[in-house]
Amino acid sequence: MRAFAYTRATDVSGAVAAARDPDVKFLGGGTNLLDLMKMGVEHPGHLVDVTRLPLAAIEERESGLRLGATARNSDVANHPLVRQRYRVLSEALVAGASPQLRNMATMGGNLMQRTRCAYFYDPTFAECNKRVPGSGCAALQGYHRMHAILGASEACIATHPSDAAVALAALDAVVRVVGPGGERAIPIVDFHRLPGDTPQLDTNLRGDELITAIDLPALPFGRRSHYLRCAIATPTRSR
Amino acid sequence: MESDLSVSRRGFLGSMVAGGVASTWPADAQRAEAASTGAPPPVQTALTINGQRHELTLDPRVTLLDLLREHLGLTGTKKGCDHGQCGACTVLAGGRRINACLSLAVAHDGEQIVTVEGLTRGETLHPVQAAFLEQDAFQCGYCTPGQICSAVALLDEIRAGAVSAATADVSRLAPAALSDEEIRERMSGNLCRCGAYPNIVAAVRAAGGRRAA
Numbered sequence: 167m168r169a170f171a172y173t174r175a176t177d178v179s180g181a182v183a184a185a186r187d188p189d190v191k192f193l194g195g196g197t198n199l200l201d202l203m204k205m206g207v208e209h210p211g212h213l214v215d216v217t218r219l220p221l222a223a224i225e226e227r228e229s230g231l232r233l234g235a236t237a238r239n240s241d242v243a244n245h246p247l248v249r250q251r252y253r254v255l256s257e258a259l260v261a262g263a264s265p266q267l268r269n270m271a272t273m274g275g276n277l278m279q280r281t282r283c284a285y286f287y288d289p290t291f292a293e294c295n296k297r298v299p300g301s302g303c304a305a306l307q308g309y310h311r312m313h314a315i316l317g318a319s320e321a322c323i324a325t326h327p328s329d330a331a332v333a334l335a336a337l338d339a340v341v342r343v344v345g346p347g348g349e350r351a352i353p354i355v356d357f358h359r360l361p362g363d364t365p366q367l368d369t370n371l372r373g374d375e376l377i378t379a380i381d382l383p384a385l386p387f388g389r390r391s392h393y394l395r396c397a398i399a400t401p402t403r404s405r
Numbered sequence: 406m407e408s409d410l411s412v413s414r415r416g417f418l419g420s421m422v423a424g425g426v427a428s429t430w431p432a433d434a435q436r437a438e439a440a441s442t443g444a445p446p447p448v449q450t451a452l453t454i455n456g457q458r459h460e461l462t463l464d465p466r467v468t469l470l471d472l473l474r475e476h477l478g479l480t481g482t483k484k485g486c487d488h489g490q491c492g493a494c495t496v497l498a499g500g501r502r503i504n505a506c507l508s509l510a511v512a513h514d515g516e517q518i519v520t521v522e523g524l525t526r527g528e529t530l531h532p533v534q535a536a537f538l539e540q541d542a543f544q545c546g547y548c549t550p551g552q553i554c555s556a557v558a559l560l561d562e563i564r565a566g567a568v569s570a571a572t573a574d575v576s577r578l579a580p581a582a583l584s585d586e587e588i589r590e591r592m593s594g595n596l597c598r599c600g601a602y603p604n605i606v607a608a609v610r611a612a613g614g615r616r617a618a
Contacts, residue, residue: 171445172465172511193512200468200507201488212445213465215512240501244567249575260570264594265562266555267489269501270508389576 168209175216178376182344184214185374192216192376194236194275197267202280206289207297217272221378224248230384235274235377239330240265242273252382254391258333261395274377276330277341277357281368283313283324295321296365322365326358333393337382345375354380450514454479455523463510470494470505473520481521481550485596492595495551495558496520502558504594521550524557533557533612542608544599552595556609559591563613583613 172193175181184190189211193199202208221234224245231252233242242248243259259268285291285304293302305313305323313323331354339354358369371377382388451460454477463472470487473479473496482505485493489507496505497519524531533556536542543549563583568575571590581587588609589602597605 167466169444170465172448172509174514193509195507196509196512197489197504197507200509204487213509217512240567243575244565246578249568249578253575256568256575257570260568260572260575264489264492264504265559265569265591266492266495266502266504266594267507270503 167203167206168211170203170210171212173212173214175214175219178219178221178344178378181214181216181219182346182374182376184212185376186346187212188373190214192278194272194278195238195267195270196275197263197271198275198279202287205287207280207287216274216376221274227381229381231382233273233380233382235379236272239263239268239271239273239276243268250389252333252337252385252388252391254336254388254393255330255333255382257393258329258395261393262327262329273330273380276328277334277377277380278369278371279327281324281326281358281361281365284309286324295361296324299364299366317360319361319363319365321363322361324361324365326368329393329395331358333391334380334382336391337385337388340381340383341371341377342379342381343371343375343377345372349378351381448511450511452510452513452516452518454518455520461510465509465511467510468506469496469498469503469508469510469513469518472510473505473518479520479522483547483550485548485551490596491548491551492555493548493551495554495595497554497558500558500561502555502594519554521553524553531557533560533608536608536612537605540604540608540611541601542604543597543601548595548597548599552592552597552605555592555595556605556612559588559609560613562591563587583610585610588613 191199191210191213193213193215194217199208217236219236221236223234224237224242225232226247231247239259243256249256283305285308286294286296291304293304295301295303303322310323314325334354341352341354341357343350343352352370356370359367447462448465449462451458470482470484473482482496483493484506485491487506489504494505495502498513499516524534533553537549537553563580566578566580569587569590571586572581585606588606592605
């Protein structure tokens with residue numbers, strides 16, 4: 167792994183200022199970023215740890231519920247208001263990863279995990295338009311039964327692994343971000359990009375922007391919503 | 406039985422690790438080395454591990470797992486996949502189970518870490534450890550420390566009312582019953598290549614029942 171500097175952000179403006187350096191990446195739970203660094207896919211020169219910023223609150227607001235960007239996946243899944251008013255999100259969160267990973271992973275990091283596939287994850291494959299734009303796609307002629315059916319392009323057929331993002335799209339969530347120019351709000355359906363001919367770009371977040379929260383609007387149907395994952399292994403629910 | 410002259414594998418490895426710790430560079434030397442090569446500086450951090458405070462100067466790349474095993478000689482926590490998939494490295498950080506392999510040690514500054522070595526009280530095994538022995542919940546034992554730390558957290562989570570993918574109605578806030586389906590789902594972050602799963606489920610069920618009694 168490439169050597170990197172580690173600093174802990176103490177305020178949001180300091181974190182955003184540090185991210186003007188393109189060699190900086192924000193560190194949340196690290197469950198995807200650190201793994202990609204071990205594989206040699208990501209190699210930032212400086213990690214800015216944002217997990218101690220005051221962004222972990224889950225707050226009821228007049229317009230709905232605000233999920234802080236550094237709230238852990240397990241805390242959101244277990245929050246009484248999420249369980250009762252946004253069931254689909256609680257169920258989607260516990261459908262993903264493992265209890266250990268959900269204790270580590272943040273909500274902002276869940277959205278920022280890389281759109282990926284096994285060929286992207288393994289630099290011994292020279293062809294990957296996500297890793298090396300213009301190099302081709304090893305998955306197109308490879309073992310690709312787990313790859314994208316919808317939204318794929320000739321350049322890339324990788325998928326985003328987040329179950330939570332699917333629930334957030336159903337709930338019309340809005341991603342709140344802050345950058346050098348101030349705050350802006352990105353509807354969740356505009357947050358992730360389809361690969362097109364620039365699969366190296368996963369999201370419409372700029373490199374110097376930090377996710378601060380995810381807003382859920384008040385939705386009556388959220389109480390009766392569910393998440394059903396069709397997968398090779400699906401757990402049995404208790405009766 | 407071991408004679409006085411025999412050297413156990415664990416004892417030998419332990420002494421090698423202790424030697425490694427003794428030869429760790431002083432912090433000043435590390436900083437000087439970093440400055441002369443342009444490498445990023447080491448980071449000062451303090452962690453409390455199994456009740457003992459450690460003040461450390463670490464390369465930021467050191468994972469919590471490598472800190473435990475390679476720097477502190479706490480080899481109870483195992484390295485399986487090193488990618489957050491097998492759960493062999495499960496420890497408790499601030500009372501919550503995490504994968505130590507996907508966690509930078511410096512990111513845990515100021516936290517309380519508990520490993521499998523920290524579960525016993527003197528000579529008394531933790532109820533989950535005792536249940537694993539009684540129910541024969543392992544074969545080779547490599548995944549067992551992670552399974553045990555995970556099960557300890559699982560029982561705390563159940564009591565706190567946490568949900569899982571096996572929970573029928575997440576909107577009901579009362580704690581879920583400790584059914585076998587709930588145990589299997591909640592232990593799904595810990596793989597066992599020997600396939601001791603039936604007895605692991607029995608051990609978690611027994612430990613849960615015993616603690617509730």
